[in-house]
Structure formats: structure tokens, C-alpha cells
Amino acid sequence: MDSIPVCNGKARASRLPAFGPWLGLLPFLLFALAFMLLPCGSILVGSFQDASGHFTFANIAHLGRASILSSFLVTIEVSAVTALGGTVLGFLLAYAITLGKLPKELRSMLLTFSGVASNFAGVPLAFAFIATMGRMGMVTFVLKSVFGINLYEAGFNLYSFWGLCLTYLYFQLPLMVLIITPSLDGARREWREASESLGASAFQYWRHVALPILMPSLLSSMILLFGNAFGAYATAYALTGGLLNLVPILIGAQIQGDVLHDPNLGYALALGMVAVMVLCIVAYQLLQRRSSRWIA
Amino acid sequence: MIKRRGWSWFWFFLGALYFLVPLLGTFLFSLRGKRGALSFFAYSRVFADSQFLQTFSFSFKMALLTIVAGIALTLPTMIWVHLRLPKAKPILEACSLLPFVIPPIVLVFGLIRIYSGPPFALASSPLLLVAGYIVLSFPYIYRAIDAGLRSMDLRGLTEAAHSLGAGWGTILFRIVLPNMRVSLLSAVFLTFSIVIGELTLAVMLAWPAFGPYMALMGRDLAYEPAALAILSFLLTWGLIGLIQFASRGITGHSTGLGGTH
Amino acid sequence: MAFLEMKNLVKCFGAATAVENFSLEIREGEFMSFLGGSGCGKTTTLRMIAGFEQPTEGSIRIGGAEVSNLPANKRGVGMVFQNYALFPNMTVHKNIAFGLMVMGWKTADIEHRVEEMLALIHMEEFRERYPHQMSGGQQQRVALARALAPKPKILLLDEPLSALDAKIRTRLREEIRAIQRQMGITTVYVTHDQEEALSLSDRIVVMRAGKIEQVGTPFEIYNRPANAFVASFIGTLNILDAHVVDAQRGQLLVEGQEVMACGPVPSGQVKLSLRPEMLSLGTHPSNENQLRGQLSNVIFLGSIVRLVIGTGSREIFLDTFNTPKLELPSVGSPVSIGFPREACLVME
Numbered sequence: 021m022d023s024i025p026v027c028n029g030k031a032r033a034s035r036l037p038a039f040g041p042w043l044g045l046l047p048f049l050l051f052a053l054a055f056m057l058l059p060c061g062s063i064l065v066g067s068f069q070d071a072s073g074h075f076t077f078a079n080i081a082h083l084g085r086a087s088i089l090s091s092f093l094v095t096i097e098v099s100a101v102t103a104l105g106g107t108v109l110g111f112l113l114a115y116a117i118t119l120g121k122l123p124k125e126l127r128s129m130l131l132t133f134s135g136v137a138s139n140f141a142g143v144p145l146a147f148a149f150i151a152t153m154g155r156m157g158m159v160t161f162v163l164k165s166v167f168g169i170n171l172y173e174a175g176f177n178l179y180s181f182w183g184l185c186l187t188y189l190y191f192q193l194p195l196m197v198l199i200i201t202p203s204l205d206g207a208r209r210e211w212r213e214a215s216e217s218l219g220a221s222a223f224q225y226w227r228h229v230a231l232p233i234l235m236p237s238l239l240s241s242m243i244l245l246f247g248n249a250f251g252a253y254a255t256a257y258a259l260t261g262g263l264l265n266l267v268p269i270l271i272g273a274q275i276q277g278d279v280l281h282d283p284n285l286g287y288a289l290a291l292g293m294v295a296v297m298v299l300c301i302v303a304y305q306l307l308q309r310r311s312s313r314w315i316a
Numbered sequence: 317m318i319k320r321r322g323w324s325w326f327w328f329f330l331g332a333l334y335f336l337v338p339l340l341g342t343f344l345f346s347l348r349g350k351r352g353a354l355s356f357f358a359y360s361r362v363f364a365d366s367q368f369l370q371t372f373s374f375s376f377k378m379a380l381l382t383i384v385a386g387i388a389l390t391l392p393t394m395i396w397v398h399l400r401l402p403k404a405k406p407i408l409e410a411c412s413l414l415p416f417v418i419p420p421i422v423l424v425f426g427l428i429r430i431y432s433g434p435p436f437a438l439a440s441s442p443l444l445l446v447a448g449y450i451v452l453s454f455p456y457i458y459r460a461i462d463a464g465l466r467s468m469d470l471r472g473l474t475e476a477a478h479s480l481g482a483g484w485g486t487i488l489f490r491i492v493l494p495n496m497r498v499s500l501l502s503a504v505f506l507t508f509s510i511v512i513g514e515l516t517l518a519v520m521l522a523w524p525a526f527g528p529y530m531a532l533m534g535r536d537l538a539y540e541p542a543a544l545a546i547l548s549f550l551l552t553w554g555l556i557g558l559i560q561f562a563s564r565g566i567t568g569h570s571t572g573l574g575g576t577h
Numbered sequence: 578m579a580f581l582e583m584k585n586l587v588k589c590f591g592a593a594t595a596v597e598n599f600s601l602e603i604r605e606g607e608f609m610s611f612l613g614g615s616g617c618g619k620t621t622t623l624r625m626i627a628g629f630e631q632p633t634e635g636s637i638r639i640g641g642a643e644v645s646n647l648p649a650n651k652r653g654v655g656m657v658f659q660n661y662a663l664f665p666n667m668t669v670h671k672n673i674a675f676g677l678m679v680m681g682w683k684t685a686d687i688e689h690r691v692e693e694m695l696a697l698i699h700m701e702e703f704r705e706r707y708p709h710q711m712s713g714g715q716q717q718r719v720a721l722a723r724a725l726a727p728k729p730k731i732l733l734l735d736e737p738l739s740a741l742d743a744k745i746r747t748r749l750r751e752e753i754r755a756i757q758r759q760m761g762i763t764t765v766y767v768t769h770d771q772e773e774a775l776s777l778s779d780r781i782v783v784m785r786a787g788k789i790e791q792v793g794t795p796f797e798i799y800n801r802p803a804n805a806f807v808a809s810f811i812g813t814l815n816i817l818d819a820h821v822v823d824a825q826r827g828q829l830l831v832e833g834q835e836v837m838a839c840g841p842v843p844s845g846q847v848k849l850s851l852r853p854e855m856l857s858l859g860t861h862p863s864n865e866n867q868l869r870g871q872l873s874n875v876i877f878l879g880s881i882v883r884l885v886i887g888t889g890s891r892e893i894f895l896d897t898f899n900t901p902k903l904e905l906p907s908v909g910s911p912v913s914i915g916f917p918r919e920a921c922l923v924m925e
Binding site for chain 3: 210219313
Binding site: 041042044045047048049051052054055056058059060061062063066109112113115116117120121122126130132133135136137139140142143144145146147148149150151152153156157158159189190193194247250251252253254257258261268271272274275276286287290293294297298301 | 321323324325327328330331334335337338339340341342344345346389390392393396397400401404407408411413414416417418419420421422423424425426427428429430447448450451506509510513514515516519520527530531534535538541542544545546548549552553555556557559560
């Protein structure tokens, strides 16, 4: 990289200035700047501005308002419940098709279906649940007319918290199956056999060996599921039409009209959301590193 | 051992029940469009609606644009990084995580804030929508192409081609692309399935796309939305099926996880 | 009396029979190897002893007690796996202590035993390491200590060295043998590597297609193979077609030349097997037999030199020690192969 004269043209080509190769990256960097970084930056900046553009912490402070806190809380609750439910049930399903010795055809069937179902979300998913579990839905209807069980009189409501959770689970569960199946495939038969030959019971094997080994993957998958539900807008929008005060719904309403009577509060809301997601992704990466060390 | 398998069956059936009941329920529901009889009436009403065709074809066009522009932007960049600038890989990696950190609703909020006024008044141009869709589908395109690049020895292949006298164009079109057919196909179908029914960006940027159309139907009608749900499920199934068909026999090639919800 | 006794073991997977009518008695403290190619049923047999596979038929007794219906965790059998199978979430110390912990030992006793085992494998300083921080050889030593810690009645090793590189393999092999002698534990060792089986075992079971081909000490297996399969599986072997002239005296005709084996031999067409190291170049009074041929190649193998000698339709390997005084005829020149009649293995 110094000034030794070079006669060979080919060799000179490889001695472009240090930033030469970066030129090839320029189109992408410009795109990322314009459509990924700038929008984020503008929200970050907007969160710290008042209506006339002056710097302020007021928006951040307003996040502490009861109504906004409660909407964060309910969003976190929906995400946590569906992440936990998806993790536990998805794990059991994945276990059934990997270590549970079910026929191979069922395994590929479930994996294919999970690929579809985890992509089947948003408006059509909401419709499907309305048609099934809504007031007029098929399951509601069959339960009432055949079994005499009135779901809605029993307190169930599809357009409420638990209804939303049930609906979200439809993409959370298959997502978990897809994520955790490789980890379970990585759980070696020899671990179980070694533990058995050392005198451990099935319970002791799960308690001391299998669960601790799988824990990082389980946790990181759960975080992924949490973020997946936390950012979801379309499903909730189509299902509850804004009845539930989820943060994404609130931001959407803010975009379409100044429902908060303070445009900059909307930015703070979005910033709060990004903050939660950043926490998720950091925890996810840390856990991933650990589990990849254990399960080669 | 037998007990263990019994539990496996139990959980599998429970899962199958949860997955299949809504589909079956929705299908039956969609057949009740005509009072007193099961019929495909709701479906014919859907197809007869001129809005259906208009919005669907709009979203279809957006999907095509997103696919072409997204791959045109990503593929050369990734090949370049792979060959010449490996140290820039973390940047791409980070960008592929970004859509997870910034949910669509936040992304569109930021986009509107920047591009609704001068100096870049783009908000009324479909360009902004396509750009947003590229951001949303970037993780899937990135992962698919990355898997494809990693499955072949790109450096070895290009060096071999160079030493045989091939130029860059020949290398790209005769060697790299044919070897990446499968990954590119899965990127294409995944992007398509994300964009075709997308709601958040379309609704916020006020485009007459298929997602907002479906949402609107849901507000006013009962049986047509069920028919739409079944149709979209079949569409998703078809797209994922195409990906799995294209990538059959290739190990370690997973389909993309999750779309925009 | 036999300590580990297997009688008429049969294992079928669906329509395929993996192990057929396997009967064997192993004495207390004995080091027994199961030797064979892949799919010969050696690992399946081992897994039946461990309790990971249920025999389709037959019985397994340990110390006189029937165990074939006991689950693996009640058999008191230690197992070492090909891929170490250390628990990745536990340190060396925790791995070794695992069997003791699930048996409900007191903490102080566990500590004492773990120290003992660490000393046995000379890895005291690795106590707090995780498996991923150690080499394959170290991991396998820990796996051995883990299997031995609960004082199992029998130690089972399933190709424990095949994932390691050659140098470590030899060293660990010696270590396994030393530890086994020191503890006097009855051991079953599965391998496809004849050198391992020969160097480690008190006795070897050679298996093929689910059946026992021969049981014997390494000397018996090598020097007096029961049949052509065992002979060709163990060591390098020249196998020649021969015609018996006089079965009682052991007179044969090989490549048109007369050879005397130790009679009596079967009559008719037979196979004459000769170990390369039993052959020597030139004439010598103690070698009754001579085969003439032409030197076609010389292969240098380090401590030995292998001569390839063409005798009409066949090529014969002849091994000789690589000594400084070694003088070899040039390639292409006629040579004479000499060997005593005891070197002849005649099989049908």
C-alpha cells in the first residue's frame, strides 16, 4: 500500500484506493440510508421535538401517561402470552415430530403446513377466525346448536384480548415449530442414552440435560415470537378494528389522524416500540450465540 | 417408549385440530353465502367484484416491481460483498435484522414523515410503496441469496471462469445465476406472498391495494371475507409449495419464516 | 463362570435381521471386542447389552441375573459413545458427577469420586472446562471417566476412537487398556478396526451379517482363522487358488507349483492363504516350500518393505523388515518365495 512503482497493469487494478471496493456497495448503502436509516432517524428526532421543532423531553415523559402505558402493557401482554403459548405448544409439536418417533410423513406434512401457516397472517387470518370463532362463526354455531354451549355467554369474545391471542397463536405456533425443529434435531440420541446408562430416569434427563441444553434456543425463539406479535398490525386491525388499544393500532390511528392531539407523541410511541424490539434482538443474539456453541 | 409415542400423537392431533378447524370452519362458512344451501355463491360474488380484480392486479404489479427492484439491488451487492468486501457483511446482516426491529407500522410512519413534504415529496408516488416493500422483504431476499451464495464456492467458480477467459457478464448470467436458481425462486415467491396481501404500508400510504380492499370487505360483508381468506390461504399454500418444490433435495435450505402480520 | 452371558440373541428390525442367534459368555474382568464391518450387528448387540435395544428373542444375564427386561437406567452398565456424548451444558466435573448425582450419592462422596476419576484420566486441571473447550481426545477421556464413575458392572465402548486422529487414537487406546486392567472391569469394545481389536482384547468376536464368525484370542484369530472371511478380514492376506493332490499329507498344487501344507487338509479345490510376513525371499533350509515369480513392484511402508511378486495369474505380497542391510533384487528379475509348511492356511 505504499508508493512502490508498479508496472503490471493487473497488479495496479488490485491497488485501488482503500475505499474502491466500497463504491460497489454505494447503491445499496444509499437505499438503506434513504429507506431504513432516515425513517428511523426522523422518528428518533421527532420524539425529542415539540410541535414547533424545539428540543424537548416532554414526549418521552408523556409515554408515562396512563392511557399510553396501558396500551404498551396490553401489547406486551398479548405478545408475551402468545410467545409463551406458541413456545410451549410449538415445542411439544416439534418434539412429537422429531424425538417423538412419529412417522416421517407427518413430520414433513407439519413442517410444510407450518411454512404456509406462519406466512398466512394479516387480514385473511382475521377473517378466518371471525368465520370460525366469531359470533356467527362455524365453531360457535356448532357448539351452540349441537352441544348447547354458548361461547359468548360463557364470556368468550373473539374481539377481546384472549380472542386476539387465539388468533395470533395461529402464526406463532407454526413459526415456533419451524424455528425449534432444527434444535431438536440437534439434540443427540446419545445424550439420552448416556444419561440412561448412567442411571438417570426420563425426568432426570429432561431436568438436568435436555431442558438446560435446549433452554437458550427455547428462550431465543420465544423472544423472536414476542417481537413477531409485538409489531403485528394487520391482524389486529382487521380483527378488532381498533377496539383493543395495541401500540401498533395506536400509531396507525395517529398516522391517519391526530388522535393523540400531539403528533410528536406518536413518534415517541414508535420510538418506545423500537426500543422494545432492540432489547429483543440483543437478547436474541446473545442467546443464539450460546446455543450454537452447544448444539453444533 | 410406547407411552412416549402416545403423547406425541396426542400433541400432534391437538396441533392438527387447532390448525385445521379454522380452515374448515372458514371454508364451510364461505359456502353459506346463499340462504339455506351450501354454494360457491360468495366466491362468485368476490370474482364478480371489479374492485377485486383492480386491487389484486395493483398489488400484483407492486409485487413484481418489488421483486425485480429488490433482487436487482440485493443480488449484485451481495455478490460484490462476497467477493470483494467481506468485511461489509455485518452491515448487510444488520440491515436484514432492521425490519424486525422496526415494525412495518413504525417504518411507514418514518417514511411518511420524511417523504410527505419537500425536498423529497414521494408520498404520492408508488415508488415509496415499492421502496417500503423492498425493506420489508429484504430479510427474506437476503437470507435466500445468502444461502445460495454459501452453497456454492463463488470465489472458486469466478476464478475458474476468469482463467477460462470469461468476462463478468458471462460469469453473472451463465454461472452465478443458474447456480442460484433455487434461492432466487424462493426469494421471489416469499416476496410475492408478503406483498400481495400487505395491509399496513398500503393502507397508511392510501393505495388501492389488495390488503386494504380485503379489510374493507371485512367491515361490510360476512361471507365474502371468508371466501377471500380461503383464497389467500390457497395462494399462500401455492407459493410456499412452489418454494418447497423448487428447493426439494437441497438440504439446509429452509423456507422463510413468518411474513408481515 | 460367565459374568456376562448372552444366549440365542436375535434382533430384527422389521423384516431385516440385524443379529442372529448370538450366544457368548464373557468372564469377569475380561476385555472382549466385537469386530466386524458396518452392518455386521456388532453395535446392535452392544446396544442390547446396554438396554437401548430390546432383543427380539434370547436372554442376557449379568452376574447370573436376567436383565433383558430391565430398562437401561437400571442395568448398571457404563457406556462410551463414538461421539463422546458429553452433556454440553455441564463442566467436566458435572459430567462425571452426573451418574452419581442421579443415584443419590452424598455430595462429599461425589466430590471424592470425581477427584479419583479425574486423577485416573490425568485431567485434574480440566475440572471446570466445558466440553466445547476441549479436544476430541480429552472429551473421550472424560466420557470414559463419566461412564466408570458410578462403578458399573460392565463397561461398553462403541467405536470410542473412530472420531479421533491416528496419533491420539493409539495413545488413548493404550490408556483405555491400562485403565481397564487397573479397574478389572468387564469390558465390551465394538470396533471395525482390527488393529484396535488385536492390541486391546483378551478375546475377539469376529462378526459378519449378524452372525459370529469366530471367537478367540487375538493370537488364535490371527494365526488360526476359522474361515476365509476371518482370515481376509484380519491383517493382509494372499489368497491363492489351490488344488489338493494328497489331502492326508497336505500336498497342494498352486499356480502349477507344488506346495506342502500341514495335513490333513480338505480335498478338491481349496484356498491357500499366506500372510505376507510369513514369506521370505530366496531359499532357506527351514522353508520347505518355494514359489517362483517375478518381482513387479517394491512398496516402502516405513518399518517394513512390501514386495509385490507376480506368479503367473496372481500377485503375492511379501513383507520384509526394513533393515540397513536389506538388499533387494531389481524390479523385473525372477525371485523365489520361500515359506514353511506351518505358514499355509488351507481353507475350503
